[in-house]
Amino acid sequence: MQVRIKILAGGVLEKTIEVEERSAYSDILAKLGINPETVVVMVDGRPVPIDDIVDSSRIDILKIVSGG
Amino acid sequence: MKCRKCNKKAIHFQPYSGAHLCAPHLIEDIERKVKRTIRKHRMINRGDTIAVALSGGKDSTVLLYLLHKLFGGRPDINIIAITIDEGIAGYREKTLRHAKEITSKLGIEHIIATFKDEYGSTLDQIVAKGGEKGPCSYCGALRKHLLNKTARENGATRLAVGHNLDDEAQTVLMNMLRGDVERMVRMVPSSVQPGLILRSKPLRDIPEREVALYAILKDLHVDFSECPYAYSAIRGEVRDMLNDFEVPHPGTKYAVLRSLDKLAEPLRHNFPQQSLSTCSICGEPTASDICQVCRLLGREV
Numbered sequence: 001m002q003v004r005i006k007i008l009a010g011g012v013l014e015k016t017i018e019v020e021e022r023s024a025y026s027d028i029l030a031k032l033g034i035n036p037e038t039v040v041v042m043v044d045g046r047p048v049p050i051d052d053i054v055d056s057s058r059i060d061i062l063k064i065v066s067g068g
Numbered sequence: 069m070k071c072r073k074c075n076k077k078a079i080h081f082q083p084y085s086g087a088h089l090c091a092p093h094l095i096e097d098i099e100r101k102v103k104r105t106i107r108k109h110r111m112i113n114r115g116d117t118i119a120v121a122l123s124g125g126k127d128s129t130v131l132l133y134l135l136h137k138l139f140g141g142r143p144d145i146n147i148i149a150i151t152i153d154e155g156i157a158g159y160r161e162k163t164l165r166h167a168k169e170i171t172s173k174l175g176i177e178h179i180i181a182t183f184k185d186e187y188g189s190t191l192d193q194i195v196a197k198g199g200e201k202g203p204c205s206y207c208g209a210l211r212k213h214l215l216n217k218t219a220r221e222n223g224a225t226r227l228a229v230g231h232n233l234d235d236e237a238q239t240v241l242m243n244m245l246r247g248d249v250e251r252m253v254r255m256v257p258s259s260v261q262p263g264l265i266l267r268s269k270p271l272r273d274i275p276e277r278e279v280a281l282y283a284i285l286k287d288l289h290v291d292f293s294e295c296p297y298a299y300s301a302i303r304g305e306v307r308d309m310l311n312d313f314e315v316p317h318p319g320t321k322y323a324v325l326r327s328l329d330k331l332a333e334p335l336r337h338n339f340p341q342q343s344l345s346t347c348s349i350c351g352e353p354t355a356s357d358i359c360q361v362c363r364l365l366g367r368e369v
Contacts, residue, residue: 010293037234037311040280047281049069049081049088064126064280065294 003028003054009063019054026050028059039063080281083318091285098282101273102134111268112226114144119224119265121215122149122171122178124163126283126290127230129170131271133288135228136174150218152211153182155190159296166289181218183210187365195297199364203297206364213352213361219265227265234276236269237321238306240328245306250339256332261344263353275321 001021005028007013019028025041025048036050042060069078071090078088089097106112120135122128132149139145151167153160164180171178184190187210195203219227231239236255243252260266271279283290314320346352347359349367354360358368 008292035308035311035315037275037277037314040277040284042284047079047091047284049078050083051081052069052078062280062284062292064277064292 001054002057004058005032005061006059007032007034007061007063009065023054024051025054025059028054029061032061034061038065079285080278082278083315084275084322094278094281095285098274098278099134099138102270103138105273106138106268106270109268111228111270112139112145116225117146117148117223118226118228119215119219119222120147120149121227121229122151122167123230124151124165124167124170124290125230126288126292127232127235127271127276127279129166129230129288129290130279130282130286131228131230132170132176133174133286134282135270136176140174148177148179148222148224150215150222151178151180152214152218153180153184154207154211155183155192156295156297157192159293162291162293166291169289179218179222181214183214186210186214186217187361191297201364207297209360209364213359216263216265217352220263224265227267229267229269230271230279231269232271232274232276232279233321233325234307234310236272236328237310237324238303240324241306241310242303249335252328253332253335253339254341255328258336259341261341261353263344263346272325273322 001019002016003019004016005014017028017031026036029036029039029041029050040047040062041050042048042062043056043058069081069088070076071078071093072087073093074090076090079091080089080094082089112118118135120128120132122132135147140147149167149171151164153164168178191203191207191210194206199206215227239255240252243249243255257266280292310321342355344353344355347354347362348357349362350359352359352361362368
């Protein structure tokens with residue numbers, strides 16, 4: 001299935017990727033080379049567990065780097 | 069995925085505990101851990117005025133919100149917020165706005181101190197002059213110095229800072245990689261020193277991701293932008309290394325912090341705290357004749 005991804009890290013980066021059926025959000029992060037410790041994955045403005053099965057065609061990935 | 073505690077829809081997976089949690093139970097879990105940390109390290113006592121170092125980023129905003137929630141109703145505890153405006157164009161204006169927003173929302177006294185007023189120049193100006201050290205060396209020393217001074221001048225008995233589990237685990241490793249055991253041991257403060265307000269880190273047991281989740285779930289308006297100077301810091305490399313290790317080995321960050329706690333107590337006797345005197349130029353506490361800040365600013369002539 002096709003998933004539209006929005007990566008929010010200061011700016012916004014959008015891309016569409018092909019995801020296999022029954023993939024978890026962590027699989028998408030692995031595909032993008034993003035460490036799950038550094039982000040929160042959101043669907044419709046709500047966080048989702050990283051090991052949940054992807055069931056949305058749009059997801060947001062919020063980078064949570066330290067400001068300080 | 070269902071919440072381990074109530075079977076409602078989970079919003080978070082904790083790899084280190086194996087638990088899935090819904091929003092209310094994640095919030096409860098975080099607040100329970102923070103209370104436990106505060107109790108265990110006796111971070112807050114009757115009669116304290118707690119100054120919260122509030123940058124306006126996610127960690128300090130969550131810290132202020134949590135301390136207000138847990139202790140705001142106590143008549144014997146006073147909470148104030150201090151923001152240091154270093155003068156970092158394009159970054160600090162934004163977080164300063166968030167800091168003002170949260171303090172006015174919670175009704176907390178907010179003190180803003182600037183590098184410009186205290187040192188005569190902004191961090192941007194200091195960096196532009198091209199000092200021998202990197203921006204983070206200047207910023208770190210100057211900010212600590214001004215935070216401590218401002219907290220003391222406003223009657224604070226404690227200075228609470230927003231360092232989370234990731235920050236602390238990174239600092240432990242950085243000190244080890246440098247071979248600086250003395251500095252590592254000093255991460256756990258022991259005794260009160262004249263002129264120095266005792267620092268505490270109530271979020272030290274909360275992973276960075278969960279601090280961010282707390283901010284999102286509580287609708288705290290924080291932005292997740294990074295300091296423009298952060299790129300130069302070696303911390304980034306250690307952060308990546310720890311994160312790369314945490315994923316296949318969940319709980320590593322907690323293990324690093326627990327190692328520190330176990331080592332700090334027995335090792336403290338080998339590294340007694342230096343007794344402090346006052347800087348002959350600015351009068352702030354220092355272990356030598358002239359403090360690090362006055363030296364960095366080239367005030368000694």
